[in-house]
Amino acid sequence: MLRGTGEAIAGQTLDQSGAGAAAPMSREGVDHALRGLRDERERISSSLAELERQSAVRLLAGARLTGETLRRWEDARSRLATLWRLFDAYQRVLEEACELRDRSPRPDVATLTELSGLLSGCSVELPDGEVPLEHRTLLGPQERRITLDEAVAMMSDAYEFVAREVAAADAAWTALLRPLELAEEGWRTTARLAHSLDGTRHPELDRVGRELTALGRLVRTDPLSLVRNGRPDTGRLDRVRAALTTLGDELGGVARMRDEYDVLLARITAEIEEVEDTERRARDAYSTALAKIHSPNLPAPSAGLATPLRDRIAALERLREAGRWVEMAGRFAELERAAEEALERARGDLRLSAGLLDRRGELRGRLEAYRAKAARLGLAEDARLTELYGEAREVLWTAPCDLRRATAVLAEFQRAIRASESETGTRR
Known part of the structure; x- marks a missing residue:
């Protein structure tokens, strides 16, 4: 030049x-x-x-x-x-x-x-x-x-x-200073949010802050040490910013929980009440199945699933009064998961007992459908079919109902209808 x-x-x-x-x-x-x-x-x-x-x-x-x-x-x-x-x-x-x-x-x-x-x-x-x-x-x-x-x-x-x-240093600063400043602003915003939630120190936020301080000192005083293969390496800054984004999202969720706590509490309380209602229905279905189904082989339904959940709500209220929102958010998330698991367990118990009663109802419906089919085929007076129908009806409408025997008799009744239908078609 x-x-x-x-x-x-x-x-x-x-x-x-x-x-x-x-x-x-x-x-x-x-x-x-x-x-x-x-x-x-x-x-x-x-x-x-x-x-x-x-x-x-x-x-x-x-x-x-x-x-x-x-x-x-x-x-x-x-x-x-x-x-x-x-x-x-x-x-x-x-x-x-x-x-x-x-x-x-x-x-x-x-x-x-x-x-x-x-x-x-x-x-x-x-x-x-x-x-x-x-x-x-x-x-x-x-x-x-x-x-x-x-x-x-x-x-x-x-x-x-x-x-x-000079160009090398300028390129390094140009590539690193702006992301650094954004990260520092992100940390300050996140720190203010964390302080507003419970006023205590957040260990992960403190760790990220220490990393950011060290990285900021390095960027401002020795940017060329962060150049790799002729290009500024933003890997450490990217990791810090990603960690801050995750922390910000988590703390933002805590803030939303704080602001919407009454709504969330009403929702979790309603879910716990549903657990109690489902438990009750499962017990009723279990008692009915024992009375109406022969040898049901059912395990007893769970009991008292809602009690520890209500105890957790009381613990949440104590954290709320103390203003410990970050800890409370974690406990609330655990309560939500526990309520979901309890509700699914109660529903499973209900499905087991109700399923046997539903099976009996299904067999009853199929029996009447086969009887109507026999009548359409002109087989209403067939002695063998009349005998099988009567046997199946007696099993299905007698308590306790033997579902296995009812299933077998119904299958024999269906086969007999098909056989009679074939014979009628051959004669024609």
């Missing part, structure tokens, strides 16, 4: 005889070189000023950096300081050349030689400690001066290094 026109200048310094000795530039060559170098200086100056104005540079300079980011910024800051010092040395040479040319409207050979040395020779004094490796020996630097072209090349390298490091 900063590389300039030094090669064009160097090409004008060779002796025309081809012997390779440096020759002074012509007046036109000097003027051409100065115009190019002035333009080059303006572009370099603009680039450096723009770099200094970057918000990321100001942020890096003002932040309390640590770790990887601190190490890389110190390297970049050192290179940036050297770049400015080198640019200052570069400008001094250029200004000296411009002043010399301005003082000599018609420069003689000595002046042209001096100008050529400034524009294409080793005229730029390097800042302390910045002698390139190729100019060093085991005993130290041999040369502390470089050409304008070499100065531009060194400045370009330094500029690219600084710009690359």
